Structure formats: C-alpha cells, structure tokens
Amino acid sequence: MARSHAKLLEAKNVHVSFGGIQALCGVELSLRTGDILGLIGPNGAGKTTMVNVLTGFQKTKPGAVLLDERNVSSLSATDMARAGIARSFQAARLFRGLSVIENLTVAGLGIGLSKKQAIEQSRDILEWMGLQREADQSCTSLSYSSERRVSIARALALRPSFVLLDEPASGMNDQECENLMEVIVRIPKQIECGVMLIEHNMQVIMGVCHRVHVLDGGRSLAEGPPERIKTDPLVLRAYLGDDASRTNARV
Ligand code: ATP
Secondary structure, eight states, X not given: OXXXXXXXEEEEEEEEEETTEEEEEEEEEEEETTOEEEEEOSTTSSHHHHHHHHTTSSOOSSOEEEETTEXXXXXXXXXXXXXXXXXXXXXXXXXXXXXXXXXXXXXXXXXXXXXXXXXXXXXXXXXXXTOGGGTTSBGGGXXXXXXXXXHHHHHHTTOOSEEEEESTTTTOOHHHHHHHHHHHXXXXXIIIOEEEEEOSOHHHHHHHOSEEEEEETTEEXXXXXXXXXXXXXXXXXXXXXXXXHHTTOOO
C-alpha cells in the first residue's frame, strides 16, 4: 500500500517571484499530522502560491519543502501526491465522465489498493462525509456544494499524510459551511493526516483551525491560535487598513 507515514511538512525560507512580482518572500511554516492550520491573508497575499509550492506545482528558489526532514522541493506534483501531500483545488477538477464513487475509486487504485479495497475505502469516506446518497451520481449532476465536498473526498482517497484545501467554502451558504466545518474537523482523525486550510470565510477558519498563519504581500505577518489572530493589531491592519486602529475590530 502506498500510504505515507510522514509526520511533519515544513516550508523553509520560501521565495517565489513572477517577473517583477514577489509572490512569496522568506515564508516559513510547518504542519504536523493531526493539525488543522489555517492560511489566511488579503487578496494576493500569496496563499495559493504557497499551496502550489507545498504540492509541487511551483518551485521555491531559494528555499525548500521538507517532508520529515527530507528535501522534496524538486518533486513533481504527481510525486508529491505519492509522497503523501494531497490537495483540493479552487475549481473542483473532478473526472466529469465518472460517477462520484468512481472518482474516489480511481484515487484509491492510484495508491495501490485492489479494486475491492478502493471501492470499500470510497464508500467509507463518502459515508462519514455525508455523501453516500451522491455515490452513484454522475459528477455532472452534482450541486455546487456537493461537487466541492467530493473534490475533498477524492483528495482524501489518496490517504495523504497532509491535505491542503484551497478555499473549500467559497460559494457555500451558511448551512453548507456548517456541514463543511463538521467534515473538516473530522479529517485528522479519520485519515490520520494534517490539514492546511486556505479560506476567506473567517467563521470557517476560526471555527476549525488549531493555528492560523497570516500572509500579507508575500510575507508572514503572524501565526498563532485563532483567538489571538482575531485581535492581532498587525492582522487587523492588513485586513482593514487604518480603520482597524480606530475601532474594536476583529477579523
Ligand atoms: P487570492 O486570495 O486573491 O486568491 P492569494 O493570497 O491566493 O490571493 P496568490 O494567488 O498566491 O495570492 O498570488 C500572489 C501574487 O502573485 C499576486 O500578486 C498574484 O497576482 C501573483 N501571481 C500568482 N500567480 C501568478 C502567475 N502565474 N503569474 C503572475 N503572477 C502571479
């Protein structure tokens, strides 16, 4: 079985530039199995670029990505996934010709499970994620919110050591966000992995994360428990500008 047992994912001194734009500059963060880490910041802060670096879609220079102290910076996105780092995308990117359960089963086969094991695993994930009714549905007929949850389920079917979720709540209503939060808090125990969550919805971030790392303009601004981040003056200024110092603002 291709399951990885990595316990620590680290970004060291990450630098990415696009032409003249410094998207990330010296960012350091780490994620352990069992953690739920929120990655937040204003538009253009570098959040998606960070996820791309950690999953092999973008290279850091200088800097490194370490998986249990092994430098994996040069691995392709496919090899990062094999090494145990999975992600969901802002756009769901499902195999649209396949049913929901087939989408998950393909992922299970990809990590070396037998067909029977892959189907069993898919049913199990769909059940605890509350998606069992959608199992045999074609991906083309899913509601927007189900599509986003299936995309997370498919990432989990890779049995990752770490899963990175890029704005999973975007476009969801309050009830759908509540359901999503219930799913996210279960992931570390169900899959024995660490979760990194990029999200603009602060209720989701503050409701599920153990720690929050804040980026602004490609640099790390703050990191800490949600309660502290909510009232951190630097974070408030990044989000609200100078208004933050004139009010009792909270993120
Ligand atoms: P958002 O919350 O709006 O999704 P973000 O925090 O995820 O933003 P990134 O998408 O990582 O931010 O972008 C960081 C910076 O890098 C921005 O200035 C963006 O315009 C720039 N950028 C990102 N990808 C590219 C690219 N492929 N080519 C050029 N510039 C890019």
